[in-house]
Amino acid sequence: MLTKKNFFKLSLMLFISFSITTFFTSCDDDDPVIQKDSIVQTAIKSSNLSSLVAALQKADLVSALEANGPFTVFAPTNEAFQALLDANNSWNTLDDIPVETLKAVLLYHVVAAKALSTDLSNGQELTTLNGAKITVDLSNGVQLKTGSDQTVTVTNANIDASNGVVHLIDKVMLPDALFMSIVGIATSNNNFSTLVAALQKADLVSALQADGPFTVFAPTNDAFQSLLDSKAAWSSLDDIPVETLKSVLLYHVVSAKAFSKDLSNGQELTTLNGAKTTVDLSNGVKLTTASGQSVGVTTPDVQASNGVIHIVDAVMLPEALPKDITDLAIATPALSSLVAALQKADLVSALQTNGPFTVFAPTNEAFQALLDSNASWNSLDDIPVETLKTVLLFHVLSGKVVSGDLSDTYVKTLATGPNDENLSLQVEVTGGIEFNGDSKPIDVNIEASNGIIHTIDKVMLPPNIVTLALNNAGFTSLVAALTDSRHTTDFVALLKQDGPYTVFTPTNNAFQALLDSNNMWNSLSDIPIATLEAVLKYHVFGGGNVQSDQLTDNQEITMFDGNKVTVDLTNGAKLETGSGQSVTISLTDVQGTNGVIHVVDKVLLPN
Structure with a gap:
């Protein structure tokens, strides 16, 4: 007898049977499901991410990134990892990086959410599994600003994975500078590009990649520009003699690790240059240099793997910069016409070279007398450039000649005549010093770093053979x-x-x-x-x-x-x-x- 209870059981069995049949029929009709690779599998299959895979294995993070997620992984390429190793002289392979350091760095590349490049917005802050943040910059493609002030570029975006998405990047991102050497910090910060160039020119990069520890007072680009602006001869680092540059740079390094809290007022720090700088804590952290500068520390305690950096607002000088002939002329009001003439004749740079030179420097009054001697010359601009250049070079000797070395003779100047032969300048000392027959010294033996200056009372005009005879x-x-x-x-x-x-x-x-x-x-x-x-x-x-x-x-x-x-x-x-x-x-x-x-x-x- 078909009771209500039996009817219910029969109906249930028919429903289950129908459902099973329908399920298998549907499976036969649909396309097969394609399984995506996980983030870790994606990395393993990419030859350009083999260093990342090795790093994940060393830091025991493989299983974490095989979890369901979803995750966004910013994946540094092999070249990026090599650059990280190159930034620290003690890191030759990933095995040289402490495991906890490596783990913290890798977690700084992972966000616990799936974010395609189209999901990102300019200025957006992404919190990583490290706990530190990175900031999105869309002003020039997709870039990331790190806690260590790096600018990192996404080179290949939106590589889909079963448990998230991968974006390839061109640098290993660092949450702070602690994990970089002093050179690495400087190299990664655009504000230290001049410092890096200076270290390279002076061949000091490898020295600051050593274990240390060091304390480096690091001048900014603006500080270096101020140094160049302070000396007329220096338009770029290439104009600074290498030995001078090396001495100055070593004056910024102390062979010990000293945070700002370790400094005391009046403390003397001996630098690798051998000269000392004195700490002044009376108004912030400042340094008084051997040349009398007061240099401010604008950002203290930038930690590095081999020491600490304090950013300073000036290039520190162990001694006053040497003044060359042009520096002295520029600093002497009575020689302003000479300076203007040198500029017009494009001879400033020539007198900024090593020399040595002897320069007979006419005063402003001497130049005015020259202009007054020709009715068509009202200013230096009225004198033909080639004429002016020859006249000026006639006042320059190759070599340093102090007044005590002068004698009755002829000397060769840098001006040239027929066949490019050097023109002769007559020197007379008997009865009083006189040059070219009628020019007398005013002030002699003014020492410069590249020679010597004697100021004179008349602009000397290159003589022809008649004038040479008349003057003798x-x-x-x-x-x-x-x-x-x-x-x-x-x-x-x-x-x-x-x-x-x-x-x-x-x-x-x-x-x-x-x-x-x-x-x-x-x-x-x-x-x-x-x-x-x-x-x-x-x-x-x-x-x-x-x-x-x-x-x-x-x-x-x-x-x-x-x-x-x-x-x-x-x-x-x-x-x-x-x-x-x-x-x-x-x-x-x-x-x-x-x-x-x-x-x-x-x-x-x-x-």
Whole structure:
């Protein structure tokens, strides 16, 4: 008999049977389900994440990331892990990183939620399983700002996994700087890029990657820029001599780990430079340097794996910076016109090099007198640049010459004349120091790091061969002979032309010997003018600027009058004349703008 109870049981059995049939029928009709890889499996299958997998295994975090999640994992590539190892001199492999350190770092890459790149917003803070936060920056792609002030770029986003999502990144993210070496901290912070460049230039990177511990007072980029701005010669780190830079950088390092709480007022810290800096706690944390600076610590106690960093607002100097020639000129109001002239002629950098140089520096009054001497020159801008450059280089010698070393002589300047030969500057000390015939010193022996300065009362103009003769008291007889009013040839006008000429110049004694050789000649006016003209023309070669190193033995030189002299180098430099004289060249290579003078001990006679 079919009771109500039996009917219910039968109905239930039919329902279960139908349901089972329907389930298996549905399974046969649908496509098979594809199982996704977990985050760990995804990493294992990626050859570029093998270091991450090894790190997870070492930190015993594999099983944690095989859980259901969901998780978002920011996965550093192998290159990122290598960069982490390279930042610490004591880390050659992952095995060198303490397990707890590695675990804390890895957990800083995991967020307990699934966040695709499209789910992120600019400025969003993500709390990691480490407990520390990272900040999203979408201003230039997808980037992350870490607790250690890194900027980390997502290079490949939204790799889906069964228990979350993976984003590949280009750096190992650090929750704070504790896990990086001093160099690593500096390298990862854009505000220390100049410091890093300076350490590289001075070859000090490896020294600060050592175990230490060290305390480093780290100047910011702004601090380095202020250093460069303080010295006219320094436009970049490349302008600072390496030894100077190395000495300055070592002055920022103490061979001990000293947090700000470890410092005491008046405490002296000996740096790796050997010089000391003194702690001043009277108003915050400051350092008084050996050069008298008061340098503020703006951010103390940045921990590193091999010490501690205190960020400072100035580059600390163990001693005052040396002042080169241009520094001294810029600092001297009376030389402002010289500075302006050097700038106009683009010669500032030339006088900032190592040298050494000797500079004869005209005062502002001297430059004004130069302008006043030419009606068309109202300012330095009216002087042609090439003219100004030649004039300025005529005031510079290669080498350091103090006033006590000066003598009656000619010296080579950096200005050049024919054949790019260095122009000669006459120096006279007998009867008082004088340069170029009429310029006198005002203040001598002003020491610079790359030479010496002597201030003078007149701008010296590069001389031609006539001016060279006029300026030398030893050539007054020659000048008198050239300017004899009886001449039909204007020798002065001739020898002021472009040339170039080579002139063999007899001294006053040579002319006196000529007069003494003839009882009828008591003065130059007693010499027949035709004879005098022929003799003078026999001293001039009009075919070029011939310096002593261009003379060869038995060389014949045809002079202005058509007659020849023969060079004799068998015993010094001599000339054999047409009259049979053997004439000694006593001084060579007095270079002018239009030719060269060689001083001879006799008046040359053609016959």
